[in-house]
Amino acid sequence: MRQLRTYFDRRSIRYQLFRLVLVVTSTALAIAMIGGALLEWHKQQQHVSQSLTTIAQAAGVAASAAIVFHDNTAAGEALRMLVAHQEIEAAAVYLPEGYRLASYGDENRLPDSFNRLREHLPDFGLFLPSTTLFQPIQFDDATIGHIYIRASLRDYRSNFLLQGALMAGAGLLGLMLAMGLGLRFLARIVKPVKELADTSRQVREEKNFSRRATPPTSVAHLDEIGELVVNFNAMLAEIEQRERELAIYQNSLETMVFERTAALNSANRELLAAKESAEAATVTKSRFLAAASHDLRQPIQAINLFKDALNNTALNEEQQRISDYLSLSAQSLGELLNALLDISKLDAGAIQATPQVIDVHDLLSHIDAEFAPLASARSLRFKYYYPPGELAFFTDPKLLQSLLRNLIGNALKYTGQGGILVAIRRRGAQAIMQVWDTGMGIAPEHLQTIFDEYFQVANPERDKTKGLGLGLAIARRQAKLLATEIVCHSRPGKGTVFEFRLPLASQAQKAEHGQADQEITRVADASGLVGRRIAVIDNDFMVAKAIQLSLESLGMHVKSYGSAEEALADSTIASADVYISDFRLPGASGVELLDAIQQLVKKPIRAVMLTGENSPGWADLAQTARWPVLFKPVDLPTLIATIEAQDAVPAGAGRQPNAPDNAADKQSGPPVAV
């Protein structure tokens, strides 16, 4: 049988059951057999004892007369009846005195002396060859002598062994029968268990939950294993069902996910489109502003120049007053425009900070030059506080100056009496810069909102001379570009301080960057220009006219042209000393025109270019131009200064004077070779 092997496979249940049956039946049989053996032993013992004592008694009786009459012959004869009992090897009769009256059998097997004998019954032992008996012979209630018998145990022993063998045989037979029956019944248990195990293994390996184990045939005989099978099948059915449901659910989930994804994608696309249109709008706005600023600045430039020209003519008192008001208005306008353009530029992200090493003392001296007169004009003190020794910032100079101008300008505006203090203190690797004023102060609830656009604390009537309220908004953005933050503290009625931190230039930075060239606002001295011939080329008639008039008021001879063609058409164009050209002329760029003129003149020309462009691209272009570029609106002193600078240095290597808006930079380049 193939199954025979499984009987000995330790892991199988068949083995375990087989072992159970074997152990149990063996134990039972062993115990039974041991019991039987013990009983048999006892029986033989009894048999021996009884048999021999009976024989002894009979022999004693038979020999009693012989004993009484001391007739040893007769006694011997009586003992000879023992021959009937083959197991008796020897026997002897003793008189009370100890004298052996008669003997039977092998005399050598009889004890030597009577004295050592004690009455005893025979024993039975498997390894005893023979046993002995010694008992009194009674006659008429008196012991007349003793009889000694020695008997061989061979027969008894073989009896016992025979019995034992029979029992063992029977036991073995019983064992085999029991095993046979046991195995039969065992199979009935093992079969369903094995099948269940096999089925479960298949299910696990194949992951096939549609398999089932064979259920028990009749529910009436449902034992634990049958129950197990039934439950197992039920569980499989359950799993199958759940899998189906899971698949369905998964499908619907996938559908949902797909739909959601599609929805998200379309939403994304819309957002992207919106973003692009917003960005486009911003770009458009920036470009618009860039374009507009040029157009916006032109009239203002003109106004400034006319104003300057007017001031240079003889005016009576009233006219002077009117001129002053005109100046103020123009200034206002200029400031407003600049503020608006600044903020839109800052918002468009058109401005980037380029940190340089700035000497603090230089900075302060420029600020002083600019604001001290204004302060004293209003009877305000203008003071500085700074630590001793060398001090340098590492930050963008244009932005910083603009920021300071903003704050100090504000301070001047809102301080009626007392003064302004600009303080600088060291704080480790940074410095704190503070602008103190003794003005009206700011209420706590406004401390945050003062930085908002168009917010003015004390201008309910919207007096435009007091600005648009953009100053601090711009200042905030500038501070952000400088990677710092303006903090405001104030006590209404007492004063206000605006402060911010700046990084101090380290030794390494100082060594690497050197000193930034300071932008200098120079007061122009036009005396050296008297009698010079100036050519002005600008398609904006007002601007050209304004420049012409203002320069003529200073004693220069000015000729103006509306376009490059017009200028070049004039044969005297080459005889001018200085050329002032708009950067963007119809049909040609200012650079091209100046180049053409330089070709005519056949030597380097001195020129200044004016432009209203503010976009970053123009800034770069301006940087690379060989002639200084001024941004409109430009004031007379700046123009003069630039022209004079042209005089001082060879043409083509001019410096860029400061402008209210930034993007001007140091001009570098080789001398123009014609």
Next chain:
Amino acid sequence: MLIRAGLWLAGLLAAAAPGFAAGQASEQSVRAALVFNFIKFTEWPATTVGEAQLRVCVATNDPAQIAAIEALNNRRVRDKTLVALRFRRQADCGVIYVDSPQHWKEIAERQVPGHALTVGGYAGFVADGGMIEIALQEGNVRFDINLLETKRAGLRIYPQLLRLARRIAE
């Protein structure tokens, strides 16, 4: 047959009468001892079962013999107590011992009492109708048994004793 009769007798007589000195194994005492032993191996008829006494009558003129038999007085054999006396006709004897033919003839003439075991110490006793005839020769003890007579008296002699007899007359 006996080899050390003296030893045996000494033991017997010592048990029988402690007063006896060992070595005084006289013929009379031997005969008395024999009678005693015969009694041991004789069974009287059932009618005598109730009787507690067994009279041992001695018919002799020998005072030593009489004394020897009288030494058996009060001995017990099975359920009976021995009473030793001189023979008288009136006495219901269970055992009669004679040592001469003359005494026997006297007893036998007037009818032997029934159920009495007759033991004689002279040769020819059995021929004369006696039951057990004792013969002592050269230290050996021999006896003959007349089964006819014993059967007639209703006595049973144990087979062990029969085996010891020299001659058995049936």
